[in-house]
Amino acid sequence: MKPTPVxxxxxxxxxxxxxxxxxxxxxxxxxxxxxxxxxxxGAGKSTLMKLIGGVYPPTRGRxxxxxxxxxxxxxxxxxxxxxxxxxxxxNLIPHLSVAENIFINRLPRRGxxxxxxxxxxxxxxxxxxxxxxxxxxxxxxxxxxIGVKQSVEIAKALSYDAQVLLxxxxxxxxxxxxxxNLFSVxxxxxxxxxxxxxxxxxxxxxxxxxxxxxxxxxxxxxxxxDTASASEETLVARMVGRDLEDIxxxxxxxxxxxxxxxxxxxxxxxxxxxxxxxxxxxxGIYGLLGSGRTELLKSIVGARPRRKGEVFVHGKKVRFGxxxxxxxxxxxxxxxxxxxxNLFFGQPIWKNETYLALxxxxxxxxxxxxxxxxxRDAEVYSRxxxxxxxxxxxxxxxxxxxxxxxxxxAKALINDPxxxLxxxxxxxIDVGAKLEIYKLIAELADQGKAVVFVxxxxxxxxxxxxxxxxxxxxxxxxxxxxxxxxxxxxxxxCLQTTTPGVAAS
Amino acid sequence: xxxxxxxxxxxxxxxxxxxxxxxxxxxFTSPVFLTKFNLLNILLQSSIQGIIAIGMxxxxxxxxxxxxxxxxxxxxxxxxxxxxxxxxxxxxxxLINLAFGVAVGVFHGFSxxxxxxxxxxxxxxxxxxxxxxxxxxxxxxxxxxxxPAFEFFGAGQIGPISVAVIIFLLYALLAEVVLRSTVLGxxxxxxxxxxxxxxxSGIRTHWVLYFxxxxxxxxxxxxxxxxxxxxxAAMPTAAMGxxxxxxxxxxxxxxxxxxxxxTIVGTIIGVLLIGVINNGMNLLNVPPFWQSFLKGAVIxxxxxxxxxKNRPSEV
Numbered sequence: 001m002k003p004t005p006v007x008x009x010x011x012x013x014x015x016x017x018x019x020x021x022x023x024x025x026x027x028x029x030x031x032x033x034x035x036x037x038x039x040x041x042g043a044g045k046s047t048l049m050k051l052i053g054g055v056y057p058p059t060r061g062r063x064x065x066x067x068x069x070x071x072x073x074x075x076x077x078x079x080x081x082x083x084x085x086x087x088x089x090x091n092l093i094p095h096l097s098v099a100e101n102i103f104i105n106r107l108p109r110r111g112x113x114x115x116x117x118x119x120x121x122x123x124x125x126x127x128x129x130x131x132x133x134x135x136x137x138x139x140x141x142x143x144x145x146i147g148v149k150q151s152v153e154i155a156k157a158l159s160y161d162a163q164v165l166l167x168x169x170x171x172x173x174x175x176x177x178x179x180x181n182l183f184s185v186x187x188x189x190x191x192x193x194x195x196x197x198x199x200x201x202x203x204x205x206x207x208x209x210x211x212x213x214x215x216x217x218x219x220x221x222x223x224x225x226d227t228a229s230a231s232e233e234t235l236v237a238r239m240v241g242r243d244l245e246d247i248x249x250x251x252x253x254x255x256x257x258x259x260x261x262x263x264x265x266x267x268x269x270x271x272x273x274x275x276x277x278x279x280x281x282x283x284g285i286y287g288l289l290g291s292g293r294t295e296l297l298k299s300i301v302g303a304r305p306r307r308k309g310e311v312f313v314h315g316k317k318v319r320f321g322x323x324x325x326x327x328x329x330x331x332x333x334x335x336x337x338x339x340x341x342n343l344f345f346g347q348p349i350w351k352n353e354t355y356l357a358l359x360x361x362x363x364x365x366x367x368x369x370x371x372x373x374x375x376r377d378a379e380v381y382s383r384x385x386x387x388x389x390x391x392x393x394x395x396x397x398x399x400x401x402x403x404x405x406x407x408x409x410a411k412a413l414i415n416d417p418x419x420x421l422x423x424x425x426x427x428x429i430d431v432g433a434k435l436e437i438y439k440l441i442a443e444l445a446d447q448g449k450a451v452v453f454v455x456x457x458x459x460x461x462x463x464x465x466x467x468x469x470x471x472x473x474x475x476x477x478x479x480x481x482x483x484x485x486x487x488x489x490x491x492x493x494c495l496q497t498t499t500p501g502v503a504a505s
Numbered sequence: 506x507x508x509x510x511x512x513x514x515x516x517x518x519x520x521x522x523x524x525x526x527x528x529x530x531x532x533f534t535s536p537v538f539l540t541k542f543n544l545l546n547i548l549l550q551s552s553i554q555g556i557i558a559i560g561m562x563x564x565x566x567x568x569x570x571x572x573x574x575x576x577x578x579x580x581x582x583x584x585x586x587x588x589x590x591x592x593x594x595x596x597x598x599x600l601i602n603l604a605f606g607v608a609v610g611v612f613h614g615f616s617x618x619x620x621x622x623x624x625x626x627x628x629x630x631x632x633x634x635x636x637x638x639x640x641x642x643x644x645x646x647x648x649x650x651x652x653p654a655f656e657f658f659g660a661g662q663i664g665p666i667s668v669a670v671i672i673f674l675l676y677a678l679l680a681e682v683v684l685r686s687t688v689l690g691x692x693x694x695x696x697x698x699x700x701x702x703x704x705x706s707g708i709r710t711h712w713v714l715y716f717x718x719x720x721x722x723x724x725x726x727x728x729x730x731x732x733x734x735x736x737x738a739a740m741p742t743a744a745m746g747x748x749x750x751x752x753x754x755x756x757x758x759x760x761x762x763x764x765x766x767x768t769i770v771g772t773i774i775g776v777l778l779i780g781v782i783n784n785g786m787n788l789l790n791v792p793p794f795w796q797s798f799l800k801g802a803v804i805x806x807x808x809x810x811x812x813x814k815n816r817p818s819e820v
Contacts (some may be wrong), residue, residue, distance in 0.1 A: 303705055324707035335705055342705065344698040346765055355695060358688045359707035369685050411706070 513573020516759025
């Protein structure tokens with residue numbers, strides 16, 4: 001006879017304005033079970049986690065916990081009931097001790113003062129129960145290795161008497177031995193009858209630690225299977241596999257001569273990376289966060305110091321010490337971080353679009369800006385790229401993400417560069433704007449430009465790129481062309497060596 | 506119409522209204538205030554503060570700060586006095602003084618960009634060091650007796666207008682042109698607005714930072730020249746606390762300590778506002794202790810109005 005699930009969701013649905021993020025998902029988790037939750041970015045994993053954790057209420061559907069229907073109004077409700085989430089980013093305060101972090105908002109007291117003896121005793125008990133007795137409750141968290149911090153975060157989650165633990169990409173910053181350690185902690189918790197939902201991109205981990213796998217795609221449940229009966233191929237096939245033909249398109253271009261080539265780029269994060277991009281070609285670089293893709297592009301344009309390797313532009317060896325030199329040579333990098341690294345909030349669209357051009361002498365005469373010309377071109381490019389705003393005098397701060405991205409692209413293209421390095425140009429923007437950007441990328445290649453398109457979304461890389469490099473752990477793991485560019489391949493090569501620590505060898 | 510609307514809601518315009526209001530108040534309460542002599546006097550008194558505040562505007566636009574300005578003005582004065590007494594010709598003294606201002610700025614720029622020190626700390630240290638050197642070189646004594654050609658820059662007149670005022674206005678005009686119409690000026694705003702984006706946009710952010718601190722250093726050297734000439738003396742305790750008045754003027758003028766926002770016009774209005782308040786309170790015989798309090802209150806009010814207008818909605 002099957003035991004009762006500790007946690008069940010029944011036909012859970014979440015609708016955000018314009019998007020169905022989660023569609024009729026029923027999931028069950030049994031005590032002492034590790035359930036893998038997998039799916040591409042945007043498949044609905046984090047929405048599901050947040051609904052269970054009480055971050056926001058479901059649009060439809062119910063959640064049953066220990067056999068009873070529950071409605072959590074806040075994360076605290078869920079926490080008090082015994083459902084804890086450990087997020088990808090750690091939420092610890094570095095200069096406090098392990099014990100203080102675990103009991104941060106409910107330090108035991110004696111009168112007005114903290115009861116330190118009890119605090120440390122309770123912490124020791126929690127650490128021991130979770131199989132982490134090696135951790136000193138008095139240690140300052142900031143001085144601990146990242147793997148131990150992760151354990152502390154889990155101990156903190158468990159300190160609420162958790163019956164259900166949700167782990168969101170728990171290994172994203174861990175090294176090999178630290179991952180092994182995490183797995184042994186997970187197994188200890190399993191023995192105690194705690195139900196664990198394990199979210200990960202890394203299929204090898206899913207196979208090692210989970211009992212069952214729940215696959216999501218486009219907000220829907222695709223399949224739930226026993227891990228023992230699944231293979232990597234079937235899992236990947238379930239995660240992807242949809243018709244992409246209509247959305248993405250590759251232009252009419254035929255790649256020409258090599259425009260940019262990098263050979264043996266290396267430093268503490270990149271390991272002997274070589275790649276090239278031709279004129280009239282869209283090269284996709286696919287890799288997860290931390291795979292080194294951003295660092296690679298920044299190294300090429302001189303935005304971060306390069307220790308090893310050579311870069312050639314149109315066959316000529318170059319060494320860009322600053323993005324300005326790269327821009328002069330017709331190589332432009334557009335950062336993924338619109339707010340943090342690309343745009344100047346508080347300044348109008350037209351000024352944002354011409355900054356790069358100004359640096360290489362466009363729109364200037366004897367150091368003076370030629371505002372009329374700047375505004376004219378900004379107007380032209382804003383219209384070309386479909387920036388929706390009442391005028392080019394609007395502060396970019398007020399634009400939507402998609403329109404901000406178009407301003408970023410205008411800023412890069414207003415210089416008419418030969419090589420454009422676009423770092424996640426579709427991150428966090430709506431579908432309509434994404435489609436326009438896919439179209440633009442194809443047009444750029446049609447016009448003869450060399451385009452490098454970095455993305456962490458599989459379908460768009462496959463749909464837009466003529467050639468694909470997969471990156472993981474600071475190195476290129478595969479180069480795919482033609483029919484080899486498919487979801488199974490790309491995913492396999494980028495998961496293959498994602499086990500951190502490999503890059504160091 | 507559109508232009509008028511943006512003009513009317515600008516920080517500068519609001520502070521300008523404040524200036525007019527305060528001016529009107531003193532005009533009604535003191536018969537002397539609106540006389541030509543007194544108004545020229547306000548301009549003269551504001552010119553030294555103004556020159557320093559212009560340099561400070563450049564620095565604050567990059568989200569930096571320069572606390573050393575008062576001390577550097579004093580040190581510049583004492584250095585020039587010693588050189589003059591040592592027989593160095595006036596033109597050479599002035600050139601060396603300007604070079605001294607450049608050197609101070611380069612030192613700041615180097616410490617901030619190459620060593621990575623915080624501007625507040627670097628310039629706090631220079632503030633103390635420069636004041637200390639001023640005392641050492643002058644032996645704590647005031648130095649008098651300079652050639653008329655030297656004092657001309659502080660005490661001279663061209664027609665009814667003081668040379669000091671002319672220097673101030675020309676310097677302000679130059680600064681305004683640089684900030685408004687050159688690539689360098691645009692880059693200064695960019696660095697203050699988002700230094701990472703600036704670097705990725707091809708802006709040599711280190712050069713920009715060097716430049717603004719050099720402008721501040723040179724502004725102090727010019728202010729030192731004007732101040733020493735006007736007083737006819739180099740005093741080791743000169744320009745005490747000027748850094749705070751300069752920062753106040755820049756902020757009153759609508760600049761943000763977070764960088765990327767501010768104008769020379771705003772700074773000048775800020776300087777004049779402080780100058781008018783100082784002058785008016787003297788005319789009304791407000792006791793000095795209350796003067797300090799009232800000046801502080803006006804600074805608070807001015808910045809409060811601007812902050813309320815730009816209050817962030819959330820996050």
